[in-house]
Amino acid sequence: MNDVDCIVIGAGVIGLAAARVMAAREREVVILERERQFGLHTSSRNSEVIHAGIHYPANSLKAKLCVAGRDLLYRYCAERGIEHRRCGKYTVATSTEQLQMLEKIEANARANGVVDLQWLDAAQVMRAEPQLRCIRALSSPMTGIIDSHAYLQSLLADAQSSGATIAYGTEVTALRPTPAGIEIVVAPDADPAVRAQFVLNSAGLQAHRVAASVVGFPAQYIPNVRYAKGSYFSLSGASPFSRLVYPAPAPGGHLGIHLTLDLAGHARFGPDTEWVNSIDYRVDPKRAMVFADLIRHYWPAVDAGRLSPAHAGIRPKVSDAGEATPDFRISGPEEHGVAGLVNLFGIESPGLTASLALAEYVAAMMH
Numbered sequence: 001m002n003d004v005d006c007i008v009i010g011a012g013v014i015g016l017a018a019a020r021v022m023a024a025r026e027r028e029v030v031i032l033e034r035e036r037q038f039g040l041h042t043s044s045r046n047s048e049v050i051h052a053g054i055h056y057p058a059n060s061l062k063a064k065l066c067v068a069g070r071d072l073l074y075r076y077c078a079e080r081g082i083e084h085r086r087c088g089k090y091t092v093a094t095s096t097e098q099l100q101m102l103e104k105i106e107a108n109a110r111a112n113g114v115v116d117l118q119w120l121d122a123a124q125v126m127r128a129e130p131q132l133r134c135i136r137a138l139s140s141p142m143t144g145i146i147d148s149h150a151y152l153q154s155l156l157a158d159a160q161s162s163g164a165t166i167a168y169g170t171e172v173t174a175l176r177p178t179p180a181g182i183e184i185v186v187a188p189d190a191d192p193a194v195r196a197q198f199v200l201n202s203a204g205l206q207a208h209r210v211a212a213s214v215v216g217f218p219a220q221y222i223p224n225v226r227y228a229k230g231s232y233f234s235l236s237g238a239s240p241f242s243r244l245v246y247p248a249p250a251p252g253g254h255l256g257i258h259l260t261l262d263l264a265g266h267a268r269f270g271p272d273t274e275w276v277n278s279i280d281y282r283v284d285p286k287r288a289m290v291f292a293d294l295i296r297h298y299w300p301a302v303d304a305g306r307l308s309p310a311h312a313g314i315r316p317k318v319s320d321a322g323e324a325t326p327d328f329r330i331s332g333p334e335e336h337g338v339a340g341l342v343n344l345f346g347i348e349s350p351g352l353t354a355s356l357a358l359a360e361y362v363a364a365m366m367h
C-alpha cells in the first residue's frame with residue numbers, strides 16, 4: 001500500500017480546482033477519477049455562466065464563494081487566455097407580480113455586495129434587444145460565459161505542473177479511517193490501494209455514496225440527496241439576443257428557462273427541473289413544446305421547430321424541509337469526527353463560478 005498526503009476523489013471542476021491549490025502548496029496530491037476523462041459529469045453539463053452572485057441568500061456559502069470565485073475566475077481566464085466573455089444578463093419581469101421578484105433580487109444582490117445592477121424600462125430593453133418583451137428588466141453587467149472545458153483542462157495542467165497526478169478508471173469503493181490515515185479501496189479490489197492523511201470527497205452526484213462507504217461513518221452527517229435533472233434545447237439559426245436573458249425566478253427560487261449563449265454566439269435554452277431517481281442524461285424531445293410555451297412569455301416570436309434537444313445536467317439537491325435554496329454543504333472533521341476527511345455535498349450552481357474560491361476554502365480545511 002502506498003502512502004500519499006492528499007487524495008482527491010473526482011476530477012470535476014471542484015476536485016481539479018482543489019487539487020491545483022493543494023499541489024501549489026507543495027502537498028502531494030493524487031486525483032482518483034472513475035471515468036476515463038476529467039469533467040464528464042456536472043462540470044460539462046451546465047450553462048457555462050459566470051454568475052455575478054445576485055440570487056443566493058446573504059451570508060450563505062453560495063453567495064460568498066460565488067462573489068469571490070467570480071472575481072478569481074475572471075482574473076484566471078484573463079491570465080491563462082481561457083475564452084470567456086462578460087456579456088451581461090437581463091432578468092426580465094413580464095407581469096407586475098414579477099416586478100416584486102426583481103426588487104427582491106436587487107436587494108439581495110446589494111446584501112451580497114453586488115452593486116452594479118441597473119434597472120431598464122421596456123423602451124430601453126427594446127432598444128438593446130428588439131425581440132425581448134418585458135415591462136422592466138434588471139441588467140447585470142458582471143455576468144458572463146466561459147469555455148468550461150478549457151477551464152478544466154487548465155486547472156488539471158496547473159495541478160500536474162505542481163506535481164499532482166491523476167488516475168483515471170479508478171473508482172473509490174470504500175474508505176477506512178485508521179490511526180495512521182485513511183485507507184482507500186478502489187474497484188475491483190478488496191484491499192486498500194493507498195493510504196492518505198487527507199481525503200477530499202468531491203465526487204459530485206456520488207458524494208453521498210462515497211461518504212456512506214466510509215467504514216463507521218456517522219449516518220447523520222450524510223444528507224438526503226435528491227437529483228434534479230435540467231435539460232437544455234439549442235436554437236437553430238441566429239440568436240435573437242446578444243446577452244443572457246433570464247425570466248424572473250419562480251417563488252421557490254428556480255431560475256427559470258433562460259437563454260444562454262455559447263462563445264460562438266449560439267443560443268440555448270434551459271435548464272428545466274425534473275426530479276429523477278437515476279443518472280440519465282437523455283433529453284426528451286417532447287419537452288420542446290413546454291419550453292416554447294415558457295420562452296414565449298419573454299420572446300413572443302419563439303418557434304418550437306427551431307428547438308432541438310441538447311445536453312442535460314443533474315443537480316445534487318440537499319434541501320432541508322422548508323429550505324428553498326439549499327446551501328453548499330461542506331463537512332469536515334469538526335462536524336463528523338473523521339480526521340482528515342472533507343465531504344462536499346450539494347455542489348450545484350454556482351459551483352463552476354465559485355470553484356476557485358471553494359478550492360481555497362477546502363484547502364484551508366485540509367491543512
Ligand SMILES: Cc1cc2nc3c(=O)[nH]c(=O)nc-3n(C[C@H](O)[C@H](O)[C@H](O)COP(=O)(O)OP(=O)(O)OC[C@H]3O[C@@H](n4cnc5c(N)ncnc54)[C@H](O)[C@@H]3O)c2cc1C
Pocket residue numbers: 009010011012013014015032033034035038039040041042043044045046047048049050051170171172173202203204205206207210229230271312313314315347348349350351352353354
Ligand atoms: C443543469 C446545471 C446547470 C448549471 N449551470 C451552472 C452555471 O451556469 N454556472 C455555475 O457556476 N454553475 C453551474 N452549475 C453548477 C456546476 O456545474 C457544478 O457546481 C459543478 O460542475 C460541480 O462540480 P463537481 O466537481 O462537484 O462535480 P462533477 O463535475 O460531477 O465531478 C464529480 C466527479 O467525481 C467522479 N466520481 C464520482 N464517484 C466517484 C468514485 N466513487 N470514485 C472516483 N471518482 C468518482 C465523477 O466521475 C465526476 O467526474 C450547473 C449545474 C447544473 C446541473
